[in-house]
Amino acid sequence: MSEVKVGVFLADSGKQLSKILDFDALTNHVKNISGVAFVARGSEFWRGEGLKTLIEAVKGGKMNRVVVAEALPKLSEVKIAQAVENAGLNPYLMEFIDLKDHCAWPHRETPREATEKAKAMLLAATERAKLLEPLEKLEFPALKSALIIGGGIAGMQAAVDLADLGFEVNLVEKAPFLGGLAARAGRFFPTDDCAICIESPASDLKTITHTSRKCVYRSGFTEISNLNILTNSTVVAVEGVPGNYKVTIEKKPKYVNELKCVRCDLCTTVCPVEVPDEHNAKLNTRKAIYMNIPNVHPPVYVIDENVCKFHDCAKCVEVCPTAAIELDQKLERITLNVGSITVATGFQEFDSSIIKEYHYDDYPDVITNLELARMIDGFGPTAGVIIRPSNRKPAKKIVMIQCVGSRDRRWKEYCSSICCMISLKHASLIKSEYPETDITICYIDIRTTGREHEYYYERAREMGIKFVKGRPTEISRDPDTGKLIVDVEDALLKRFLELEADLVVLAPAMVPTEGTKELAEVLGLELDEDGFFKEYNAKLRPTETKLRGIYLCGGATFPKDAPTTSLHAHSAAIKAAKFLTSGKIVKDQRTAIINEEYCGDCEFCPVTCPYGAITLEPTTEGHFVAKISDLLCEGCGICVGACPLNAIELRHSRPNQMLAQMKGLMSITGTSKPLVLAICCSECGHTAVDSSGMAMMQYPANVRVMKVPCTGILQVNQFLEAFKAGAQGVMIVGCKSDGCHYEVGSQKAEKKVELARTLLKEYGIEPERLEMFNMIFIEGDKFAEAAQMMTERVEKLGSLQIMGS
Amino acid sequence: MTHGKEKTLGSLAFPEAVKRRLGGETITLCYQCGTCASSCPVAKITDRFNPREVIRLSLLGERNEVVSGDAIWLCCSCYNCQERCPQKVEIADVIYALRNIAFREGYIPNIYSEFAGALSSDGRIVKVSRFVENKRPTLGLPALQPTGVDALRKILSATGFDKLQQRREGA
Numbered sequence: 008m009s010e011v012k013v014g015v016f017l018a019d020s021g022k023q024l025s026k027i028l029d030f031d032a033l034t035n036h037v038k039n040i041s042g043v044a045f046v047a048r049g050s051e052f053w054r055g056e057g058l059k060t061l062i063e064a065v066k067g068g069k070m071n072r073v074v075v076a077e078a079l080p081k082l083s084e085v086k087i088a089q090a091v092e093n094a095g096l097n098p099y100l101m102e103f104i105d106l107k108d109h110c111a112w113p114h115r116e117t118p119r120e121a122t123e124k125a126k127a128m129l130l131a132a133t134e135r136a137k138l139l140e141p142l143e144k145l146e147f148p149a150l151k152s153a154l155i156i157g158g159g160i161a162g163m164q165a166a167v168d169l170a171d172l173g174f175e176v177n178l179v180e181k182a183p184f185l186g187g188l189a190a191r192a193g194r195f196f197p198t199d200d201c202a203i204c205i206e207s208p209a210s211d212l213k214t215i216t217h218t219s220r221k222c223v224y225r226s227g228f229t230e231i232s233n234l235n236i237l238t239n240s241t242v243v244a245v246e247g248v249p250g251n252y253k254v255t256i257e258k259k260p261k262y263v264n265e266l267k268c269v270r271c272d273l274c275t276t277v278c279p280v281e282v283p284d285e286h287n288a289k290l291n292t293r294k295a296i297y298m299n300i301p302n303v304h305p306p307v308y309v310i311d312e313n314v315c316k317f318h319d320c321a322k323c324v325e326v327c328p329t330a331a332i333e334l335d336q337k338l339e340r341i342t343l344n345v346g347s348i349t350v351a352t353g354f355q356e357f358d359s360s361i362i363k364e365y366h367y368d369d370y371p372d373v374i375t376n377l378e379l380a381r382m383i384d385g386f387g388p389t390a391g392v393i394i395r396p397s398n399r400k401p402a403k404k405i406v407m408i409q410c411v412g413s414r415d416r417r418w419k420e421y422c423s424s425i426c427c428m429i430s431l432k433h434a435s436l437i438k439s440e441y442p443e444t445d446i447t448i449c450y451i452d453i454r455t456t457g458r459e460h461e462y463y464y465e466r467a468r469e470m471g472i473k474f475v476k477g478r479p480t481e482i483s484r485d486p487d488t489g490k491l492i493v494d495v496e497d498a499l500l501k502r503f504l505e506l507e508a509d510l511v512v513l514a515p516a517m518v519p520t521e522g523t524k525e526l527a528e529v530l531g532l533e534l535d536e537d538g539f540f541k542e543y544n545a546k547l548r549p550t551e552t553k554l555r556g557i558y559l560c561g562g563a564t565f566p567k568d569a570p571t572t573s574l575h576a577h578s579a580a581i582k583a584a585k586f587l588t589s590g591k592i593v594k595d596q597r598t599a600i601i602n603e604e605y606c607g608d609c610e611f612c613p614v615t616c617p618y619g620a621i622t623l624e625p626t627t628e629g630h631f632v633a634k635i636s637d638l639l640c641e642g643c644g645i646c647v648g649a650c651p652l653n654a655i656e657l658r659h660s661r662p663n664q665m666l667a668q669m670k671g672l673m674s675i676t677g678t679s680k681p682l683v684l685a686i687c688c689s690e691c692g693h694t695a696v697d698s699s700g701m702a703m704m705q706y707p708a709n710v711r712v713m714k715v716p717c718t719g720i721l722q723v724n725q726f727l728e729a730f731k732a733g734a735q736g737v738m739i740v741g742c743k744s745d746g747c748h749y750e751v752g753s754q755k756a757e758k759k760v761e762l763a764r765t766l767l768k769e770y771g772i773e774p775e776r777l778e779m780f781n782m783i784f785i786e787g788d789k790f791a792e793a794a795q796m797m798t799e800r801v802e803k804l805g806s807l808q809i810m811g812s
Numbered sequence: 813m814t815h816g817k818e819k820t821l822g823s824l825a826f827p828e829a830v831k832r833r834l835g836g837e838t839i840t841l842c843y844q845c846g847t848c849a850s851s852c853p854v855a856k857i858t859d860r861f862n863p864r865e866v867i868r869l870s871l872l873g874e875r876n877e878v879v880s881g882d883a884i885w886l887c888c889s890c891y892n893c894q895e896r897c898p899q900k901v902e903i904a905d906v907i908y909a910l911r912n913i914a915f916r917e918g919y920i921p922n923i924y925s926e927f928a929g930a931l932s933s934d935g936r937i938v939k940v941s942r943f944v945e946n947k948r949p950t951l952g953l954p955a956l957q958p959t960g961v962d963a964l965r966k967i968l969s970a971t972g973f974d975k976l977q978q979r980r981e982g983a
Binding site: 410452477478479494497498 | 841843844845846847849850851855856859862864865892896898899900
């Protein structure tokens, strides 16, 4: 690299900053820093004339490093970096500082000291800029194909979206038929229409109208040419990286050839094997060869291999007019190459039999909401009649019990959020069909928070459905009449009720689908404390996971109603589309790099990396070295902080760059107060400093701010370096422990601060000179207070004496 | 509950104080579902005791009503409520915590006071009559062993129980 020439641009924001900071002095100061080849002063440099000046200067070849002191650099640096790149300079050779919110504004009452601090900031930025190295943009190919796991309404919706956008879509469903939970739920709130309709694909010319909204069987869903539907299939292995996953799928045989079956129903007529029908809550039976309901998709029979007698019987084979039945079909292993994966595995009902006092497993007339839904469904086992399963007579008195397993610290602490509406919907549907039915809903709190949901509650009261605020303690059964008795306190009246019932309907908690844990392991995803797939950030990055290229939607993240599931699926689809659309993933190289010679094979970094970006790979000499994937690395530097042998560095925050910055900040005092170094993470820590400045909160100018990607990058020796460089006190400012943008960085930093404090004691330095602070962006006041507090604390402790210095 | 319109609810210092006592820690988890009340054998036969109500009054800071009333002394400690509470409120233990507060302030029904007296004098909360004692051998039961009343008295003294009891008896 040729000689380093730094250009420094000083913006005074319409001469507002120069009212506080002595810009003439700053300009002179900068000119005298070695390596500075060019200095310009203006109002601002990120737009208009200022930006032109900057671009011209860069184009003129006067500099190969740029330092910009600009107000609001977090906004302006994007534009400047782009312009500088267009002008022919690598954009990673730039350094930005904020003389407004980090200096002039918070120190406006002490302008002379503020000017000295500004000098230190400029020196630090220049020294760091001199050591920066050009970084390349990296490109990784991404396949324009997607995998969606789960064929319920979430998965189907996401599949239609991605297929409409032109991607090759593979939809994998565990069950033999599509539809998931929705196919059993019958009808949905808040529209009371069938559960199992979705938006029709735009690729189908006949349905591409504004009103296209059809049930799956007539939506043309299976005819979308770029949608490959695999039912009766499970994902068993996933290899590869974002953009290029190799997925192994096991497709169980259906024993019926989909291309030959004409749905004539002869096979089910002759099949001699009859078993309880799980799909219909065991309220009826089905044959070994069956279809759930007549309008399922795909519309092909399937043989239940657990009960079929196969060649010992083969009556269906004899009778099938198209020779569609193939009893020798084998399990197939299918390999798919996809660019992204969307998990839409949904939720299911909690097993109510765990709550012994409700006798779900021994009283047949105690059923769940989903079982009731099957009775309400016209295609269901009772053709819409509400019966007592014990004697199949109509149920005249129904008691519904809410929060069975939900909001229960013994089982599921959370509110399942949809069960109140499900029960209100069921009660209203029954009441409108059979007005003489006596229905009582026992609730703890009725939660009807969605659009048009409160209307359900209102309508239910109008219809004469009774509500008792109280959670029943027990269900018992009268041995003579077989009637159920629900023991509950009406807590509002403080009165004890023993409600008689023909049928008790439980509203069980909604829990993650069976197999969620196994799938999470296959995909390398985390589950939350309730066992659902964990979204990266519920507010800012819903439907995303911490792994690029893997998305979540629907009930897989938490129980959801149909409208929310639909929205969630659209969101996941658009995220996957954004990721795949250009056919490549572009990343910059602000990633970690390993010096393989130093790597001691200790396994700290692969375990610590929150993104699984580091693997240990064998060398020819028989030991292992860490390898870092540029694609997966997010550039936080937590591995740098974890490596005991200093074998890892971040390309854009190398130790020498950090040290130069630190020394720069500490080398100009200009204040009577002891210097305090605030090492802030680039996320909440540094932005909290911004917000204290924006709000013009005052703290002393002896507090100097240094930015690092994440506090997790820091090593214990860097705290000691800070004291050596002249700091009398050191603040580490990171995100909240549980809100770290890189998951564990703040926690790691806290531990290191704790360790460093012990060491400081050994060196004869008061440990309270080092302190960790956790804050969020808006807590500017907290930063100002902390800065003030640390200054006072260090003042009280007096001047720092380091052994040997 | 007093009648008429109350302008404010009681002080939240009371539930905080209950929370700090052994057994009282879980009181604020209660969301008044009534599972405890419908599980309670005492509440079924008398309206003088309802565990849900005791907890609600405590949470609302109705200190006097809880501490000086007789409700807390009617709990039969069957722990049915505690077994079934969906919020894991340790209801029976909360009631013990409330009794401890009441006892400290001199509120204790006579019958409990008599138990307490018997405990410190004989080491048993129920006085065993000569009649019962004589009956034991005829049923093949071993004779009653003397209680470790000295050790017990030490505990009662270390916990300050004896002083509270004396104060109560003196009053």
